[in-house]
Amino acid sequence: MNGAESLLTTLVNNGVEICFTNPGTSEMHFVAALDEVDGMRCVLCLFEGVLSGAADGYARMSGKPAATLLHLGPGLGNAVANLHNARRAQVPLINIVGDHASYHLKLDAPLTADIEGIAGPVSHWYRSSEDAARIADDALEAVQATAGGRTATLVLPADVSWSDNPHGARDKTEPPVPSQVPAAAIAEAADLLSGAQNPAILVGGAFVDRGLSELLSRIANTCGARLFVDTFPARVERGAGSAVMERLPYLAEMAIDALKDIDALLTVGCAAPVSFFAYPGVPGEIAPEAAAHRQLGMPGDDLATAVAALADAMDAHATDASLYELERAALPEGELDAMTAAAVISHYLPERSIVVDEGATSSFGCFPLTATAPAHDWLNLTGGSIGWGLPAAVGAALACPERKVICLEGDGSAMYTIQSLWTMARENLDVCVVLFNNRKYSILELEFARTGARGGVPGPKAASMLDISAPAMDFAAMAQGMGVQASIAEDLDAFAAQFAAATAERGPRLIDCRVPTLLS
Amino acid sequence: MNGAESLLTTLVNNGVEICFTNPGTSEMHFVAALDEVDGMRCVLCLFEGVLSGAADGYARMSGKPAATLLHLGPGLGNAVANLHNARRAQVPLINIVGDHASYHLKLDAPLTADIEGIAGPVSHWYRSSEDAARIADDALEAVQATAGGRTATLVLPADVSWSDNPHGARDKTEPPVPSQVPAAAIAEAADLLSGAQNPAILVGGAFVDRGLSELLSRIANTCGARLFVDTFPARVERGAGSAVMERLPYLAEMAIDALKDIDALLTVGCAAPVSFFAYPGVPGEIAPEAAAHRQLGMPGDDLATAVAALADAMDAHATDASLYELERAALPEGELDAMTAAAVISHYLPERSIVVDEGATSSFGCFPLTATAPAHDWLNLTGGSIGWGLPAAVGAALACPERKVICLEGDGSAMYTIQSLWTMARENLDVCVVLFNNRKYSILELEFARTGARGGVPGPKAASMLDISAPAMDFAAMAQGMGVQASIAEDLDAFAAQFAAATAERGPRLIDCRVPTLLS
Known part of the structure; x- marks a missing residue:
């Protein structure tokens, strides 16, 4: 088999089952190999930012790495923003970057670029494969390097791709075992919580699953701690039956206020919270300076075992958790705006749906209103780089084809990766995009005021x-231009009817939801 | 004045008059400063790939650097692909990248990224400004660093932006003088051409202007050289009255054949030609190994003076140049396809129009057919990273508001930066986009066959x-969804009528031109 076939076979043998692709000439042997190797689903996207965001969404919902296929340095460049978000989400991800044949690089042909330089800021592991005979080993090492939620970037020179690999492919190799939180850290966490007057637990990071938050609720109830969920964990299992958690507010001033009375903070799966941006005169660290802080679980650690051990240490298993009971929001009346739209979404939210939230100011109201909705997953923008929501919805829908994906999307955010809609149609994905069309970068109006620029009032x-x-x-x-069924909602009745219909049917659909800005 | 005002004033004082923007929170003081400082036109784009491509197009047509305003590392990441193309085009360009306040970086907030790492592969000059008191000096140095067609990236931390600069702004400073080609190199070039039996001259690089190519034609006619224009110079002045030049073919096999009989090659403003990609069994270098090669003019050199000196040395000023006479292509008959569409475009091409060519296989026919059309400029994709055409058209139209821009665009290429259409509408730019909608990555079908993958036949x-x-x-x-007037052409009469109307009117317009793939 040639290098491309060896690479593909090794990936498939090691659990990489999907590749988001946007190939060019240097990747043609990889593309050809798709017909020679079974088991790799290839999903074509029209722009590389869609690929990387889709790989992120897929990994969040499947726990498995997806591959991307990218065309030299510029193709990788287009993927950078959503690779940044993926890095912050701690998802496993493998970039395959095609490159010129190794002997061609010295000629500095037009597409030649510093791939390693571009990859560095968004890759935990990097290698440019030097020899077809080594490509299977490189591929296996790349897969292993994604363990614990990391990004591996493997460059595939065209001649490595087309040359013969006499060693064939590598078989399945067990992934590395997750690292364990040291017993001392668990004991320190228990001491912190037990010894405090007003302790708080903040859980965040890659995946706040239902079991984890329920155990944390038992622990919190045992020691009288408040239980918070971080503002933007990558994925949260929530809704009816899940543990009650306060969400740490996005606005630093409000977050500081929420934590102002605590004297101890245990963060689980995440670092101590910080302000998203700096503002003149506002502290960057959210927790009070006097509050003691410990972190339980570094990226890649086995959090479930650590939290179970903490519950043991605190004797918390017998304490009741505080759980949300099912209560669907009532159908609202009045004008269509971000809050009434949120009530409609909460009212109709299908059980086991996946909410991808990039609605910014327009979806702020959806999170609290859906706390008591049927059980669902909530995916957040982890790295702050907008243009993630539509691609992540593509990936989530491919990971969980039996579940409805609801993508809450801002108009400004949507336009970074609007090409995602075409892939939704091409793959007939079960995604309903609620496009909050308020015709502003509304969050920037808010931020302009917060930074105090020009007295807070833009000229x-x-x-x-x-x-x-x-x-x-x-x-x-x-959306229709890209093959996605779409409608416009200009009033509340229309939105409710369109959203209800979207949740009752399958397939891609976009609702252009005409809302006033929340701040006007 | 604060740092942002000092920066903006210094840019304006030094001839930077336009800024393509996609700001976020960390850039709000820069945005606020726009109302305090006169002379900077700001053009909002919905995606950073539009910004960098527009800055490229603007610089090609104005000769002046545009600024981009980008939001931290991920915003810069989105701009990378078109910065790669801009680097290959040798245009002056200044990126202003907002960053967190310097004291906030250590907190590793979600948007924190390795900006320097991302900037490196696409920047000739880089600095993160450390102090508001220094920002004017940094800005001036950045502008000076763009001389000779280079990219400068200046990072503006939020606190540098909002802090007071007691020194104010920097006044106008003369840009560096272009470097001169050494006399010895001119003598060697003259010797090369005079001593050869079958010499060729190949001109390329940043700007093949009418005066340059006319002089080269005189030189070629003096010594019996063939005169070629490189496949993808950044900008070529051509059409009626310009010098006759053969275009070096894109396909390596054809390019090798075109040069196979030469024994000497003088390249002017560009390196010796190489194959765009490597193919098994095809040489990467286009010129015969036995042909002597010299290059006249490195990037940033004063080419006009060097070529005039060469003409002196060869005593070529009195020799006639070979010039194209005006001859409009006849209106074609028959089916609508890439060739008949090219004839229509050539027939109606307005004088002094600017053709932005990213039509790939569908616009191959347009270049030869317009050789005798009224004088116009032709802009090429220099770096091979598609998604450049629509943004470059935005920039070219802003640089030359009195000239019609014709953007020849492929369907696949268009989808990388389709958001450009919105800025065309917002700024009411005089751009006609001819969107060759053949529903394939047609060039990849061709390339698949050329690479020999799977015997050249995709599964x-x-x-x-x-x-x-x-x-x-x-x-x-x-297009209509983004406010651009648009129509569909399914046959030749419709296309001819729509294109004629577009050239007779002003303002943005898109023609969705339904053509069969050239290769089917």
Whole structure:
């Protein structure tokens, strides 16, 4: 077999079953190998930011690495923003970056670029494969390097791809065992919580699953701690039957206020919380300086075992957890806005749905309103780089084809990776995009005021940089242009009817939801 | 004034008059400063790949650097692909990348990334400004660093932006003088051409202007050299009245054949030609190994003076140049395809129009057919990273508001930066996009065959990776969704009527031109 076939076979043998692709000439032997090797599903996307965001969404819901296939340095460059988000989400991910044949690089042909330089900031592991005879080993090492939620970037020169590999492929190799939290750290965490007057637990990181948060609720109830969930964990299992958790507010001022009375903070799976941005005169660290802090679990650690051990140490297993009971939000009346739309979404939210949240100011209301909705998963934008939501919805839907994906999306955010809609149609994914079309970078109006620039009031030129109303965008037209069924909702009845219909049917659909900005 | 105002004032004082922006929270003081400082036009784009491509197009047509305003590492990441193309185009360009306040970086907030790492592969000059008191000096140095067609990346931490700069701004400073080609190199070039039996001159690089190519034609006619223009110079002045030049073919096999009989090659403003990609068994270097080669002019050199000196040395000023006479292509008859569409475009091409060519297989026919059209400029994709055409058209139209821009665009290429259409509408730019909608990555079908993968014939899975017909894309709907007037042309009469109308009117317009793939 040639290098490409050896690579593909090794990936498939080691549990990599899906590849998001946007190939070019240097990847043609990889593409050809798809017909020679069974077991790799290939999903074509029209832009590389879709690939990397989709791989992230897929990994969050499957726990498994997806591969991306990228075209030299510039193709990797286009993937960087969502690779940044994926890195912050601690997902396993493998980039396959095609490159010129090794002997061609010295000629500095037009597409030659410093791939290693571009890969560095978004890769935990990097290698440019030097020899077809080594490609299977490189591929296996790349898969293993993704353990614990890391990104591996493997460069595949065209001649490595097309040359023969006499060693064939590598068989399945067990992945590395997750690292264990040291017993001393568990004892320190128990001491911290037991010795405090007003302790708090903040859980975050890659995956706040139902079992983890229920155990943390028992622990919190045992020691009288407040239980918070971080603002933007990668994935949270929540809704009816899940543990009651306060969400740490996004706004630093509000988050500081929420934690102001604590004297001890245990963070589980995440670092101590910090302000998303710096603002003149606002502290960057959210917890009070005087509060003692310990972190339980570094990225890649076995959190479930650690939290169970903490529950043992605190004798918390017999304490009741505080759980949400099922209570669907009532159907609202009145005008269509971000809050009434949130109530509609909460009212109709299908059981086991996956909510991908990149709605910014327009979806702030959806999170609290869905706390008592049927059980569901909630995926957050982890790295702050917008243009993640639509691609992540693609990946989540491919990981869980039997579950409905609800993508809460802002108009500004959507436009970074709007090409995702085409892949939704091509793969007939069960995604309903609620496109909050408020015709502003509304969050930037808020942020402008918070930074205190120009006394918090934008002048006319600044205001025009936050305003995307001219020309007004018709997302239904764009979606239809990419083969996605779409409708416009200009009032609450229309939105409720369209969302209800979307949840009752399968397949991709976009609702262009015309809401006023939350801040106006 | 604060750091942002000092930066903006210094840029304006030194000839940077336009900034393509996609700001976030860390850039709010820069945005606020736009209302305090006169002279900077700000153009909002919905995705950073549009910004960098627009800055490239602007610089090609104006000769002046544009600034981009980018949001931290991920925003810069989104700009990388078109910065790669801009680097290959040798255009001056300044990236302003907002960053967290310097004291906030240690907290590793979600958007924190290795900006320097991402910038490195696409920047000739890089600095993260450390102090508001130094920002004007940094800005001036950045502008100076763009001389000769280079990219400068200046990181603006939020606290540098909002802090007071007691020194104010820097006044206008003369840019560096272009470097001169050494007299010895000119003498060697003259010797090379004079001493050869079958010499050729190949001109390329940043800007093949009319004066340059006319002089080269005189030189070629003096010594019996063939005169070629490189496949993808950044900008070529051409059409009626310009010098006759053979275009070096894109396909390596054809390019090798075109040069096979030469015994000497003088390249002017560009390196010796190489194959775009490597193919098994095909040489990477285009010129015969036995042909002597010299290069006249490194990036940033004063080419006009060097070529005039060469003409002196060869006593070529009195020799006639070979010039194209005006001859408009006849209006074609028959089916709508890439060749008949090219004839229509050539027939109606407005004088002084700017053609931005990212049509790949579908626009191959346009270049030869427009050789005798009225004088116009032709901009090429220099770095091979598709998704450049629509943004470059934005920038070219802003640089030359009195000239018609014709953007020849492939369907696959268009989808990387389709958001450009919104900025065309917002700024009411005089751009006609001819969208060749053949529903394939047609060039990859060709490349698949050339690489010899799987005997040159894609299997079903490979074929599906090259096929973007399902779902079929309606670019007219997408354009209208972004506020651009659009129409669909399904036959030749419709296309001719629509293109004629587009050239007779002003303002943005897209023609969704339904052509069969050239290769089917």
